[in-house]
Amino acid sequence: MNLLRELWRSVAEFLRTFGAMALFFVDLLRYSPSTLFKRFNLVVYQVFNAGALSIVIIMVCGLFVGGVLGLQAFANLERFNAEEATGILAGFALVKEIGPVITALLFAGRAGTALASEIGLMKATDQLSAMEMMAVNPMHRVLVPRFLGGIISMPLLTAVFTMVGLLGAHLVAVEMQGVDVGAYWQQLQQTMDLDDVYEGITKSIVFGVVASLLAVWEGYNAVPTAEGVGRATTRTVVGTAIAVLILDFMITAYLL
Amino acid sequence: MGPSGSGKTTLLRLITRQLDPDRGRVLVDGVDIATLNQSELYQLRRRFGMLFQNGALLTDMNVFENVAFPLREHTGLGDRLIRLVVLSKLHSVGLRGAADLMPSELSGGMARRVALARAIVMDPDILIYDEPFVGLDPISMGVVVRLVRRMNDTLGISSIVVSHDIKEIAAVADRSHLISDGRVVASGSPEDLNKDSSEMVRQFMHGIADGPVAFHYDAPDYEEQLLGRDNE
Numbered sequence: 001m002n003l004l005r006e007l008w009r010s011v012a013e014f015l016r017t018f019g020a021m022a023l024f025f026v027d028l029l030r031y032s033p034s035t036l037f038k039r040f041n042l043v044v045y046q047v048f049n050a051g052a053l054s055i056v057i058i059m060v061c062g063l064f065v066g067g068v069l070g071l072q073a074f075a076n077l078e079r080f081n082a083e084e085a086t087g088i089l090a091g092f093a094l095v096k097e098i099g100p101v102i103t104a105l106l107f108a109g110r111a112g113t114a115l116a117s118e119i120g121l122m123k124a125t126d127q128l129s130a131m132e133m134m135a136v137n138p139m140h141r142v143l144v145p146r147f148l149g150g151i152i153s154m155p156l157l158t159a160v161f162t163m164v165g166l167l168g169a170h171l172v173a174v175e176m177q178g179v180d181v182g183a184y185w186q187q188l189q190q191t192m193d194l195d196d197v198y199e200g201i202t203k204s205i206v207f208g209v210v211a212s213l214l215a216v217w218e219g220y221n222a223v224p225t226a227e228g229v230g231r232a233t234t235r236t237v238v239g240t241a242i243a244v245l246i247l248d249f250m251i252t253a254y255l256l
Numbered sequence: 257m258g259p260s261g262s263g264k265t266t267l268l269r270l271i272t273r274q275l276d277p278d279r280g281r282v283l284v285d286g287v288d289i290a291t292l293n294q295s296e297l298y299q300l301r302r303r304f305g306m307l308f309q310n311g312a313l314l315t316d317m318n319v320f321e322n323v324a325f326p327l328r329e330h331t332g333l334g335d336r337l338i339r340l341v342v343l344s345k346l347h348s349v350g351l352r353g354a355a356d357l358m359p360s361e362l363s364g365g366m367a368r369r370v371a372l373a374r375a376i377v378m379d380p381d382i383l384i385y386d387e388p389f390v391g392l393d394p395i396s397m398g399v400v401v402r403l404v405r406r407m408n409d410t411l412g413i414s415s416i417v418v419s420h421d422i423k424e425i426a427a428v429a430d431r432s433h434l435i436s437d438g439r440v441v442a443s444g445s446p447e448d449l450n451k452d453s454s455e456m457v458r459q460f461m462h463g464i465a466d467g468p469v470a471f472h473y474d475a476p477d478y479e480e481q482l483l484g485r486d487n488e
Contacts, residue, residue: 126312129274130371133306134326134378135298141329 021217027139028147028213035144042141046149050111050212051156057110058103062161065102066168069093073169074177086179087188090169095192095200099162101248104207106161107154108240112215115146116236119219120229143220147212154208155201162200199255206247211240257418257425257449258435259460259469264418267435268386271416272304273297302330305375306384311367313359313374319346320355323374330378345373349403365396372403376411383407385417389424397424404428422446422461434460436469 036043073089119142122128128138173179215236222232258264269275270282273289281288284300292300313322323342327333333341346352349369359367368388375383388400405428408415419425425432426446434442434449434457442449442457450461459467475481 122315125310125315126308127314130306130308130312130314132274133272133301133304134329134374135301136326136329137294137298 021213024217024220025213028144028216031137031139031144032148035140036148039140039145042145043148043152046145047152048149050107050115050146050149051153054107054110054153054157055160057106058157058161059164061102061106062099062164063168065098065161066090066094066165066170067172069098069165070169070172070177074173074179083173083177083179084183084187086173086177087169087184088191090173091166091188091192092196094162094165094169096196096203097248097252099165100158100200100203100207101244103158103161103204104154104211104244105241107150107157107207108211108215108237108244111150111153112211112236112240113233115150115212115215116219116222117229117233119143119146119216120222120224120232123220123222124224124226124229143216147216150212150215151205151208154211155204158200158204158207199251202255203248203251206251207244210243210247214239214243257420257422257432257460259420262435263438264420264435265386266438268384268416268418272301272306272384302378303381304384305378305380305382307368307371307375307386307388309387309390310364311359311362311371313362313367313371315359317358318355319351319357319359319362319370322359322370323377325374326378341377342373345377346370348376349373350399363396365392365399368392368396368400369403372400372407376407379411381413383411383413383415385415385419387419388417389419389421401427426450436460 069090070086073086073093074083077083077085077089119128122142128142131138131141170181170184174181174184218232218236218239222228266275270277271284273282273292276290282290287300289297289300313319314325317325320342323345324338327338327341343352343355346355349372351366351369351373354362354366354370359370362370385404388404389397392400401424404415404417407413408428415428417425417428429446432444432446432449433440436456442452442454444452449457452458452461456468458464459469465471
Protein backbone atom coordinates (compact mmCIF):
# COMPACT_ATOMS: atom_id res chain seq x y z
CA MET A 1 0.00 0.00 0.00
CA ASN A 2 2.80 2.33 0.95
CA LEU A 3 4.63 1.56 -2.26
CA LEU A 4 1.52 2.38 -4.28
CA ARG A 5 1.08 5.63 -2.44
CA GLU A 6 4.70 6.56 -3.02
CA LEU A 7 4.34 5.71 -6.67
CA TRP A 8 1.19 7.76 -6.96
CA ARG A 9 2.86 10.69 -5.26
CA SER A 10 5.79 10.69 -7.64
CA VAL A 11 3.49 10.38 -10.64
CA ALA A 12 1.42 13.29 -9.35
CA GLU A 13 4.59 15.28 -8.70
CA PHE A 14 5.81 14.60 -12.21
CA LEU A 15 2.49 15.66 -13.73
CA ARG A 16 2.45 18.81 -11.65
CA THR A 17 5.96 19.78 -12.77
CA PHE A 18 5.12 18.95 -16.33
CA GLY A 19 1.98 21.08 -16.21
CA ALA A 20 3.80 23.99 -14.64
CA MET A 21 6.44 23.74 -17.31
CA ALA A 22 3.80 23.72 -20.02
CA LEU A 23 2.27 26.90 -18.59
CA PHE A 24 5.73 28.44 -18.38
CA PHE A 25 6.32 27.51 -22.01
CA VAL A 26 3.05 29.14 -23.05
CA ASP A 27 4.07 32.27 -21.15
CA LEU A 28 7.43 32.37 -22.91
CA LEU A 29 5.72 32.02 -26.28
CA ARG A 30 3.17 34.67 -25.42
CA TYR A 31 5.84 37.23 -24.63
CA SER A 32 8.10 36.21 -27.49
CA PRO A 33 6.71 38.40 -30.29
CA SER A 34 6.75 41.62 -28.25
CA THR A 35 10.25 40.86 -26.97
CA LEU A 36 11.44 40.16 -30.46
CA PHE A 37 10.23 43.54 -31.66
CA LYS A 38 10.82 45.75 -28.65
CA ARG A 39 13.99 44.23 -27.28
CA PHE A 40 15.62 42.99 -30.42
CA ASN A 41 19.11 43.95 -29.27
CA LEU A 42 18.74 41.79 -26.15
CA VAL A 43 17.82 38.82 -28.32
CA VAL A 44 20.79 39.50 -30.58
CA TYR A 45 23.05 39.63 -27.56
CA GLN A 46 21.75 36.27 -26.39
CA VAL A 47 22.27 34.75 -29.83
CA PHE A 48 25.85 35.90 -29.47
CA ASN A 49 26.00 34.55 -25.94
CA ALA A 50 24.50 31.14 -26.63
CA GLY A 51 25.46 30.76 -30.26
CA ALA A 52 28.61 32.59 -31.20
CA LEU A 53 30.41 31.62 -28.03
CA SER A 54 29.63 27.95 -28.68
CA ILE A 55 30.97 27.95 -32.23
CA VAL A 56 34.49 26.85 -31.39
CA ILE A 57 33.52 23.69 -29.52
CA ILE A 58 30.87 22.97 -32.14
CA MET A 59 33.46 23.20 -34.92
CA VAL A 60 36.10 21.13 -33.15
CA CYS A 61 33.58 18.43 -32.29
CA GLY A 62 32.08 18.55 -35.78
CA LEU A 63 35.45 18.04 -37.38
CA PHE A 64 36.26 14.98 -35.34
CA VAL A 65 32.80 13.45 -35.48
CA GLY A 66 32.86 13.88 -39.25
CA GLY A 67 36.33 12.39 -39.37
CA VAL A 68 35.32 9.33 -37.39
CA LEU A 69 32.28 8.84 -39.58
CA GLY A 70 34.57 9.02 -42.60
CA LEU A 71 36.84 6.39 -41.13
CA GLN A 72 34.07 4.00 -40.15
CA ALA A 73 32.12 4.46 -43.35
CA PHE A 74 35.18 3.92 -45.46
CA ALA A 75 36.44 0.90 -43.55
CA ASN A 76 33.09 -0.86 -43.71
CA LEU A 77 32.05 0.10 -47.22
CA GLU A 78 35.42 -0.95 -48.55
CA ARG A 79 34.47 -4.55 -47.79
CA PHE A 80 31.70 -4.28 -50.37
CA ASN A 81 33.81 -2.28 -52.80
CA ALA A 82 31.48 0.61 -52.20
CA GLU A 83 33.94 3.11 -50.75
CA GLU A 84 32.63 5.79 -53.14
CA ALA A 85 29.50 5.81 -51.03
CA THR A 86 31.44 7.05 -48.02
CA GLY A 87 30.13 10.53 -48.69
CA ILE A 88 26.54 9.31 -48.74
CA LEU A 89 26.83 7.49 -45.46
CA ALA A 90 28.67 10.21 -43.62
CA GLY A 91 26.46 12.92 -45.14
CA PHE A 92 23.18 11.25 -44.27
CA ALA A 93 24.30 10.45 -40.78
CA LEU A 94 25.43 14.02 -40.19
CA VAL A 95 22.53 15.86 -41.77
CA LYS A 96 19.71 13.75 -40.40
CA GLU A 97 20.89 12.46 -37.04
CA ILE A 98 24.27 13.21 -35.65
CA GLY A 99 24.37 16.90 -36.55
CA PRO A 100 21.19 17.92 -34.72
CA VAL A 101 21.60 15.49 -31.82
CA ILE A 102 25.23 16.14 -30.94
CA THR A 103 24.82 19.86 -31.45
CA ALA A 104 21.90 19.79 -29.00
CA LEU A 105 23.93 17.83 -26.46
CA LEU A 106 26.89 20.17 -26.81
CA PHE A 107 24.58 23.15 -26.62
CA ALA A 108 23.12 21.84 -23.36
CA GLY A 109 26.59 21.44 -21.96
CA ARG A 110 27.97 24.76 -23.10
CA ALA A 111 25.08 27.23 -23.37
CA GLY A 112 22.32 25.49 -21.39
CA THR A 113 24.35 25.27 -18.22
CA ALA A 114 25.49 28.87 -18.61
CA LEU A 115 21.88 30.03 -18.99
CA ALA A 116 20.58 27.99 -16.09
CA SER A 117 23.31 29.01 -13.68
CA GLU A 118 23.14 32.67 -14.75
CA ILE A 119 19.40 32.86 -14.20
CA GLY A 120 19.66 30.84 -10.98
CA LEU A 121 22.29 33.17 -9.61
CA MET A 122 20.29 36.23 -10.62
CA LYS A 123 17.46 34.78 -8.59
CA ALA A 124 19.68 33.89 -5.63
CA THR A 125 21.10 37.43 -5.51
CA ASP A 126 17.64 39.06 -5.67
CA GLN A 127 18.27 40.52 -9.11
CA LEU A 128 15.00 39.13 -10.41
CA SER A 129 13.08 40.48 -7.41
CA ALA A 130 14.82 43.82 -7.88
CA MET A 131 13.60 43.92 -11.47
CA GLU A 132 10.10 43.06 -10.33
CA MET A 133 10.29 45.93 -7.88
CA MET A 134 11.45 48.29 -10.62
CA ALA A 135 8.28 47.30 -12.45
CA VAL A 136 10.26 45.42 -15.07
CA ASN A 137 8.99 41.94 -15.84
CA PRO A 138 11.93 39.50 -15.70
CA MET A 139 10.03 37.48 -18.26
CA HIS A 140 10.58 40.22 -20.85
CA ARG A 141 14.00 41.31 -19.76
CA VAL A 142 15.71 38.07 -18.77
CA LEU A 143 13.87 34.89 -19.69
CA VAL A 144 12.38 35.42 -23.13
CA PRO A 145 15.53 36.92 -24.73
CA ARG A 146 17.56 33.94 -23.52
CA PHE A 147 14.90 31.50 -24.66
CA LEU A 148 14.75 33.07 -28.13
CA GLY A 149 18.51 33.36 -28.32
CA GLY A 150 18.77 29.61 -27.77
CA ILE A 151 16.09 28.79 -30.33
CA ILE A 152 17.73 30.94 -32.98
CA SER A 153 21.21 29.65 -32.22
CA MET A 154 20.48 25.96 -32.37
CA PRO A 155 19.70 25.57 -36.11
CA LEU A 156 22.64 27.82 -36.96
CA LEU A 157 25.00 25.81 -34.79
CA THR A 158 23.63 22.60 -36.26
CA ALA A 159 24.35 23.90 -39.75
CA VAL A 160 27.90 24.79 -38.75
CA PHE A 161 28.40 21.41 -37.09
CA THR A 162 27.09 19.54 -40.12
CA MET A 163 29.20 21.50 -42.57
CA VAL A 164 32.37 21.08 -40.58
CA GLY A 165 31.49 17.41 -40.12
CA LEU A 166 31.15 16.91 -43.87
CA LEU A 167 34.48 18.61 -44.28
CA GLY A 168 36.00 16.28 -41.69
CA ALA A 169 34.59 13.24 -43.45
CA HIS A 170 35.92 14.63 -46.72
CA LEU A 171 39.38 15.08 -45.24
CA VAL A 172 39.47 11.51 -43.99
CA ALA A 173 37.87 9.81 -46.94
CA VAL A 174 39.39 11.80 -49.79
CA GLU A 175 42.69 13.06 -48.48
CA MET A 176 43.62 10.13 -46.24
CA GLN A 177 41.93 7.08 -47.75
CA GLY A 178 42.03 8.15 -51.36
CA VAL A 179 38.33 8.07 -52.28
CA ASP A 180 37.80 9.95 -55.53
CA VAL A 181 36.76 13.49 -54.69
CA GLY A 182 34.29 13.74 -57.55
CA ALA A 183 32.59 10.51 -56.58
CA TYR A 184 32.44 11.54 -52.94
CA TRP A 185 30.53 14.74 -53.53
CA GLN A 186 28.54 13.73 -56.59
CA GLN A 187 27.07 10.65 -54.96
CA LEU A 188 26.15 12.65 -51.93
CA GLN A 189 24.53 15.32 -54.08
CA GLN A 190 22.56 12.84 -56.15
CA THR A 191 21.22 10.85 -53.23
CA MET A 192 20.28 13.53 -50.77
CA ASP A 193 16.95 15.34 -51.23
CA LEU A 194 15.83 18.56 -49.76
CA ASP A 195 13.51 16.49 -47.55
CA ASP A 196 16.51 14.98 -45.82
CA VAL A 197 17.81 18.43 -45.05
CA TYR A 198 14.39 19.50 -43.81
CA GLU A 199 14.39 16.59 -41.41
CA GLY A 200 17.65 17.82 -39.91
CA ILE A 201 16.35 21.38 -39.72
CA THR A 202 13.10 20.27 -38.09
CA LYS A 203 15.02 18.36 -35.48
CA SER A 204 17.38 21.20 -34.75
CA ILE A 205 14.48 23.61 -34.25
CA VAL A 206 12.64 21.21 -31.93
CA PHE A 207 15.85 20.53 -29.98
CA GLY A 208 16.50 24.27 -29.80
CA VAL A 209 13.10 24.85 -28.22
CA VAL A 210 13.51 21.98 -25.78
CA ALA A 211 17.08 22.81 -24.74
CA SER A 212 16.33 26.52 -24.26
CA LEU A 213 13.08 25.85 -22.43
CA LEU A 214 14.74 23.45 -20.02
CA ALA A 215 17.70 25.73 -19.35
CA VAL A 216 15.51 28.76 -18.67
CA TRP A 217 13.02 26.74 -16.64
CA GLU A 218 15.64 25.09 -14.45
CA GLY A 219 17.41 28.39 -13.84
CA TYR A 220 14.20 30.23 -13.02
CA ASN A 221 13.00 27.52 -10.66
CA ALA A 222 16.36 26.85 -9.05
CA VAL A 223 16.45 26.82 -5.26
CA PRO A 224 18.23 30.14 -4.65
CA THR A 225 21.31 28.72 -2.95
CA ALA A 226 24.73 27.63 -4.20
CA GLU A 227 23.63 24.01 -4.00
CA GLY A 228 20.34 24.71 -5.74
CA VAL A 229 21.99 26.47 -8.66
CA GLY A 230 24.45 23.61 -9.02
CA ARG A 231 21.62 21.13 -9.09
CA ALA A 232 19.76 23.22 -11.66
CA THR A 233 22.69 23.12 -14.08
CA THR A 234 23.01 19.36 -13.69
CA ARG A 235 19.31 18.89 -14.28
CA THR A 236 19.54 21.05 -17.38
CA VAL A 237 22.13 18.82 -18.99
CA VAL A 238 20.55 15.54 -17.95
CA GLY A 239 17.02 16.65 -18.82
CA THR A 240 18.03 18.01 -22.21
CA ALA A 241 19.98 14.88 -23.09
CA ILE A 242 17.08 12.60 -22.25
CA ALA A 243 14.48 14.78 -23.94
CA VAL A 244 16.56 15.23 -27.09
CA LEU A 245 17.25 11.53 -27.52
CA ILE A 246 13.61 10.56 -26.96
CA LEU A 247 12.34 13.27 -29.26
CA ASP A 248 14.89 12.30 -31.88
CA PHE A 249 13.48 8.82 -31.96
CA MET A 250 9.90 10.10 -32.14
CA ILE A 251 10.58 12.59 -34.91
CA THR A 252 12.51 10.06 -36.94
CA ALA A 253 9.78 7.45 -36.52
CA TYR A 254 7.17 10.00 -37.59
CA LEU A 255 9.02 11.41 -40.58
CA LEU A 256 10.35 8.20 -42.08
CA MET B 257 12.35 46.18 13.92
CA GLY B 258 12.28 42.71 15.24
CA PRO B 259 14.37 39.64 15.89
CA SER B 260 15.42 37.42 13.00
CA GLY B 261 12.58 35.31 11.69
CA SER B 262 9.90 37.56 13.17
CA GLY B 263 8.37 38.38 9.78
CA LYS B 264 9.95 41.72 8.87
CA THR B 265 11.02 40.83 5.38
CA THR B 266 7.79 38.93 4.82
CA LEU B 267 5.92 42.11 5.71
CA LEU B 268 7.94 44.08 3.14
CA ARG B 269 7.25 41.48 0.50
CA LEU B 270 3.55 41.67 1.31
CA ILE B 271 3.52 45.46 1.02
CA THR B 272 5.07 45.26 -2.42
CA ARG B 273 3.10 42.14 -3.34
CA GLN B 274 6.07 39.99 -4.02
CA LEU B 275 4.04 37.63 -1.88
CA ASP B 276 0.27 37.22 -1.84
CA PRO B 277 -1.42 37.19 1.57
CA ASP B 278 -3.20 34.03 2.68
CA ARG B 279 -5.66 36.08 4.70
CA GLY B 280 -6.47 39.73 5.21
CA ARG B 281 -5.83 42.76 3.03
CA VAL B 282 -2.82 44.91 2.25
CA LEU B 283 -3.67 48.56 1.70
CA VAL B 284 -1.08 50.76 0.03
CA ASP B 285 -2.12 54.39 -0.12
CA GLY B 286 -5.72 53.25 0.41
CA VAL B 287 -5.67 50.70 -2.41
CA ASP B 288 -6.07 46.98 -1.75
CA ILE B 289 -3.13 45.76 -3.79
CA ALA B 290 -4.50 42.23 -4.09
CA THR B 291 -7.12 43.61 -6.50
CA LEU B 292 -4.61 45.09 -8.92
CA ASN B 293 -3.80 43.35 -12.17
CA GLN B 294 -0.24 43.12 -13.34
CA SER B 295 0.00 46.41 -15.20
CA GLU B 296 -1.69 48.29 -12.34
CA LEU B 297 0.68 46.62 -9.93
CA TYR B 298 3.64 47.70 -12.03
CA GLN B 299 2.24 51.23 -12.11
CA LEU B 300 2.10 51.16 -8.34
CA ARG B 301 5.57 49.73 -8.03
CA ARG B 302 7.00 52.61 -9.98
CA ARG B 303 6.15 54.72 -6.97
CA PHE B 304 8.31 52.45 -4.82
CA GLY B 305 12.05 52.40 -4.59
CA MET B 306 13.43 49.33 -2.95
CA LEU B 307 16.87 48.70 -1.58
CA PHE B 308 17.64 45.01 -1.24
CA GLN B 309 19.88 43.66 1.45
CA ASN B 310 22.89 42.96 -0.76
CA GLY B 311 22.05 45.65 -3.30
CA ALA B 312 20.80 43.23 -5.96
CA LEU B 313 22.63 45.13 -8.68
CA LEU B 314 22.38 43.60 -12.13
CA THR B 315 25.74 41.93 -12.49
CA ASP B 316 25.98 42.12 -16.26
CA MET B 317 26.11 45.92 -16.45
CA ASN B 318 28.27 48.59 -14.88
CA VAL B 319 27.27 51.00 -12.14
CA PHE B 320 26.13 53.71 -14.54
CA GLU B 321 23.90 51.34 -16.51
CA ASN B 322 22.49 49.89 -13.31
CA VAL B 323 21.32 53.29 -12.17
CA ALA B 324 20.14 54.14 -15.67
CA PHE B 325 18.20 50.87 -15.94
CA PRO B 326 14.81 52.07 -14.62
CA LEU B 327 15.05 55.22 -16.73
CA ARG B 328 15.80 53.29 -19.89
CA GLU B 329 12.96 50.88 -19.13
CA HIS B 330 10.27 53.36 -18.22
CA THR B 331 11.07 56.72 -19.77
CA GLY B 332 11.83 57.83 -23.26
CA LEU B 333 14.60 60.11 -22.07
CA GLY B 334 17.52 60.67 -24.41
CA ASP B 335 21.03 59.61 -23.59
CA ARG B 336 22.17 63.08 -22.58
CA LEU B 337 19.35 63.56 -20.11
CA ILE B 338 19.79 60.08 -18.68
CA ARG B 339 23.48 60.86 -18.21
CA LEU B 340 22.61 64.00 -16.26
CA VAL B 341 20.11 62.28 -14.01
CA VAL B 342 22.29 59.26 -13.36
CA LEU B 343 25.39 61.29 -12.59
CA SER B 344 23.46 63.54 -10.21
CA LYS B 345 22.02 60.53 -8.36
CA LEU B 346 25.42 58.88 -8.18
CA HIS B 347 26.87 62.15 -6.93
CA SER B 348 24.30 62.27 -4.14
CA VAL B 349 25.54 58.90 -2.85
CA GLY B 350 29.15 59.93 -3.40
CA LEU B 351 29.91 57.44 -6.15
CA ARG B 352 30.02 59.55 -9.30
CA GLY B 353 33.62 58.41 -9.72
CA ALA B 354 32.60 54.73 -9.68
CA ALA B 355 30.27 54.98 -12.65
CA ASP B 356 32.39 52.73 -14.86
CA LEU B 357 33.00 49.98 -12.32
CA MET B 358 31.23 46.64 -12.51
CA PRO B 359 29.17 45.50 -9.48
CA SER B 360 31.73 42.78 -8.72
CA GLU B 361 34.37 45.49 -8.18
CA LEU B 362 32.37 47.25 -5.48
CA SER B 363 32.61 46.77 -1.74
CA GLY B 364 29.46 45.86 0.17
CA GLY B 365 28.85 49.41 1.30
CA MET B 366 29.42 50.85 -2.17
CA ALA B 367 27.08 48.32 -3.75
CA ARG B 368 24.39 49.38 -1.32
CA ARG B 369 24.92 53.04 -2.12
CA VAL B 370 24.69 52.33 -5.85
CA ALA B 371 21.49 50.40 -5.20
CA LEU B 372 20.23 53.40 -3.28
CA ALA B 373 21.00 55.67 -6.23
CA ARG B 374 19.10 53.25 -8.45
CA ALA B 375 16.17 53.14 -6.02
CA ILE B 376 15.76 56.93 -6.11
CA VAL B 377 16.42 57.47 -9.79
CA MET B 378 12.71 57.37 -10.65
CA ASP B 379 11.89 59.78 -7.79
CA PRO B 380 9.71 57.36 -5.83
CA ASP B 381 7.16 58.34 -3.18
CA ILE B 382 8.06 55.49 -0.89
CA LEU B 383 11.51 54.12 -0.33
CA ILE B 384 11.86 50.66 1.19
CA TYR B 385 15.04 49.39 2.77
CA ASP B 386 15.51 45.72 3.58
CA GLU B 387 18.18 45.39 6.28
CA PRO B 388 20.32 48.24 4.95
CA PHE B 389 22.79 48.10 7.85
CA VAL B 390 23.68 44.42 7.85
CA GLY B 391 27.31 43.47 7.32
CA LEU B 392 28.80 46.93 6.87
CA ASP B 393 32.01 48.19 8.44
CA PRO B 394 31.54 51.13 10.84
CA ILE B 395 32.49 53.76 8.25
CA SER B 396 30.16 52.43 5.54
CA MET B 397 27.50 52.02 8.20
CA GLY B 398 27.82 55.69 9.16
CA VAL B 399 27.62 56.70 5.51
CA VAL B 400 24.53 54.61 4.86
CA VAL B 401 22.79 55.79 8.03
CA ARG B 402 23.37 59.42 7.03
CA LEU B 403 22.18 58.75 3.50
CA VAL B 404 18.98 57.07 4.65
CA ARG B 405 18.10 60.05 6.79
CA ARG B 406 19.16 62.61 4.18
CA MET B 407 17.25 60.95 1.33
CA ASN B 408 14.14 61.00 3.43
CA ASP B 409 14.46 64.70 4.28
CA THR B 410 15.74 66.15 1.01
CA LEU B 411 13.49 64.15 -1.30
CA GLY B 412 10.43 64.52 0.89
CA ILE B 413 9.51 60.84 0.64
CA SER B 414 8.40 58.22 3.10
CA SER B 415 10.94 55.61 4.06
CA ILE B 416 10.30 52.17 5.46
CA VAL B 417 13.38 50.62 7.01
CA VAL B 418 13.48 47.03 8.16
CA SER B 419 16.32 46.32 10.52
CA HIS B 420 17.35 44.82 13.81
CA ASP B 421 20.06 47.37 14.53
CA ILE B 422 18.63 49.39 17.39
CA LYS B 423 21.24 52.15 17.41
CA GLU B 424 20.97 52.82 13.71
CA ILE B 425 17.20 52.77 13.76
CA ALA B 426 17.26 55.24 16.64
CA ALA B 427 19.37 57.51 14.42
CA VAL B 428 17.06 57.47 11.40
CA ALA B 429 13.53 56.63 12.50
CA ASP B 430 10.70 58.99 13.41
CA ARG B 431 8.50 56.10 14.34
CA SER B 432 9.30 52.47 14.92
CA HIS B 433 7.34 49.27 15.29
CA LEU B 434 8.60 46.16 16.95
CA ILE B 435 7.47 42.93 15.35
CA SER B 436 7.60 39.54 16.95
CA ASP B 437 6.10 36.29 15.71
CA GLY B 438 4.34 38.10 12.89
CA ARG B 439 2.62 40.64 15.14
CA VAL B 440 3.34 44.24 16.09
CA VAL B 441 4.13 44.15 19.79
CA ALA B 442 5.06 47.79 20.32
CA SER B 443 5.03 51.09 18.44
CA GLY B 444 6.36 54.55 19.07
CA SER B 445 9.49 56.63 18.78
CA PRO B 446 12.74 54.77 19.44
CA GLU B 447 12.90 56.40 22.91
CA ASP B 448 9.40 55.18 23.73
CA LEU B 449 10.42 51.66 22.86
CA ASN B 450 13.50 51.98 24.99
CA LYS B 451 11.33 52.82 27.98
CA ASP B 452 8.71 50.18 27.24
CA SER B 453 8.38 47.77 30.11
CA SER B 454 6.92 44.69 28.42
CA GLU B 455 9.22 41.72 28.57
CA MET B 456 9.43 41.13 24.82
CA VAL B 457 10.35 44.73 24.06
CA ARG B 458 12.89 44.86 26.85
CA GLN B 459 14.54 41.68 25.73
CA PHE B 460 14.96 42.97 22.19
CA MET B 461 15.94 46.53 22.98
CA HIS B 462 18.53 45.50 25.55
CA GLY B 463 19.73 42.32 23.90
CA ILE B 464 18.92 39.98 26.77
CA ALA B 465 19.83 36.40 25.88
CA ASP B 466 16.85 34.62 27.41
CA GLY B 467 13.25 35.73 27.70
CA PRO B 468 10.11 35.51 25.55
CA VAL B 469 12.47 34.63 22.69
CA ALA B 470 13.98 31.61 24.39
CA PHE B 471 17.69 30.86 24.35
CA HIS B 472 17.01 27.16 23.85
CA TYR B 473 15.39 25.92 20.71
CA ASP B 474 12.45 23.63 21.54
CA ALA B 475 13.87 20.35 22.79
CA PRO B 476 12.85 17.45 25.02
CA ASP B 477 13.92 17.49 28.64
CA TYR B 478 17.71 17.58 28.90
CA GLU B 479 18.19 14.90 31.54
CA GLU B 480 15.66 12.58 29.97
CA GLN B 481 17.33 12.88 26.58
CA LEU B 482 20.85 12.31 27.92
CA LEU B 483 19.71 9.21 29.76
CA GLY B 484 18.09 8.00 26.58
CA ARG B 485 14.67 7.83 28.17
CA ASP B 486 12.94 10.14 25.72
CA ASN B 487 12.27 7.35 23.21
CA GLU B 488 10.56 5.02 25.60
